[in-house]
Amino acid sequence: MHCFNHPDNVAVGLCKCCSRGLCADCAADLGHGLACRDRHEQQVEAMNMIIEQSARIYSSAPKNILIGPIFFLFMGLLFAGFGLFSPNGISAFPLLLGVGFILFAVVAFVRSRALFRGQP
Ligand SMILES: [Zn+2]
Ligand SMILES: [Zn+2]
Structure with a gap:
């Protein structure tokens, strides 16, 4: 050349x-x-x-993507705890809602990890 x-x-x-x-x-x-x-x-x-x-x-994105899943996990634990330890015994609705939030947090975490796989 x-x-x-x-x-x-x-x-x-x-x-x-x-x-x-x-x-x-x-x-x-x-x-x-x-x-x-x-x-x-x-x-x-x-x-x-x-x-x-x-x-x-x-x-810096892999750190930021944790904020969403952590928020949903926190909400899930809050609702699940409320459902389990409510004064009238176990109430199903908040418990289910809490489990749903936790599942959503796990899915969001796995999906965002898959997005950034291969990044150092
Ligand atoms: Zn040139
Ligand atoms: Zn030249």
Whole structure:
């Protein structure tokens, strides 16, 4: 592969923005990628920033997805406890409601885990 601007020079890499071959004279090394010097440096810099930000959001997501299941689990225990220890003996409705909430919490947890499987 040869440089897009200098057909005689061997390319050292590709611009992350336009994917053209760049020789050592044309390439600007931005740390995590090459860019056409003085042409696509800013675009590639912005692209890297967006990728970094979304990677950060994505990696913090597995912690956030626990909030829903924990809330339902708490509600489930509350209702189930109310059903089991109500003053008139065991009352079925809150107990069933509580079990339903707990089941929903488990399903929500398993589903969100499956969504993020393979993530570190
Ligand atoms: Zn470029
Ligand atoms: Zn060149």
